[in-house]
Amino acid sequence: MSRWRPPGEKSTALITREGHDRLKSELDDLWRVRRPEVVKALAAAAAEGDRSENAEYTYRKKQLGDIDRRVRYLSKRLEALRVVDTAPSDPEAVFFGATVELENLASGEMSRYRIVGPDETDATRGWISIDSPLARALLKKRIDDEFSVELPGGITGFVLVDVSYTS
Numbered sequence: 001m002s003r004w005r006p007p008g009e010k011s012t013a014l015i016t017r018e019g020h021d022r023l024k025s026e027l028d029d030l031w032r033v034r035r036p037e038v039v040k041a042l043a044a045a046a047a048e049g050d051r052s053e054n055a056e057y058t059y060r061k062k063q064l065g066d067i068d069r070r071v072r073y074l075s076k077r078l079e080a081l082r083v084v085d086t087a088p089s090d091p092e093a094v095f096f097g098a099t100v101e102l103e104n105l106a107s108g109e110m111s112r113y114r115i116v117g118p119d120e121t122d123a124t125r126g127w128i129s130i131d132s133p134l135a136r137a138l139l140k141k142r143i144d145d146e147f148s149v150e151l152p153g154g155i156t157g158f159v160l161v162d163v164s165y166t167s
Contacts, residue, residue, distance in 0.1 A: 011118040017085040019120030105157035
C-alpha cells in the first residue's frame with residue numbers, strides 16, 4: 001500500500017484576522033507544547049524494549065506523524081494565506097468577510113451566515129467558506145436581490161435581507 005495521497009482541491013487563500021490568529025496559535029501549540037510531550041512519551045516507550053509488540057510506542061509514533069503532518073500543512077498554508085481585515089469600499093454589496101441575512105423564498109425561513117476562508121468554516125456558528133456554492137452565489141449581491149443556488153437539497157431561491165461587516 002502506498003503512502004501517496006492525491007493533492008487536495010485548491011481553495012481560496014483568504015482568511016480573516018481572527019482565523020489567521022487561531023491557525024497561528026494552533027501551530028505554536030503543536031510545535032511548542034504537544035510535540036515535545038509526544039516526543040518525550042515516545043522516547044519512554046522506546047526504552048521499554050521490543051518495539052514490534054509495544055502498543056504505546058506504535059501509538060506515539062502515529063501521533064507524532066499526525067502532529068508533524070499538521071505542522072507542515074499549517075506552516076505552508078499560513079505563508080500562502082492573505083489576511084483580509086478591512087471592510088470593502090462598497091459596504092452595500094456582499095464580499096469576503098460579510099455577515100448576511102437571507103430569507104428562503106419557498107419557506108420564508110431566515111438564516112444568517114458569515115463568509116470566511118475555507119480554513120475557518122464553522123457550521124455551528126453559520127460561517128461558510130467563500131468556496132461554497134451559497135457564498136459564490138452571494139458575491140456582489142445587494143440588499144433585496146433575489147438569487148437561486150443549487151444546494152444539496154435542490155435548487156433554492158433566496159432574497160438578501162441584510163449585509164454587515166462587523167465580526
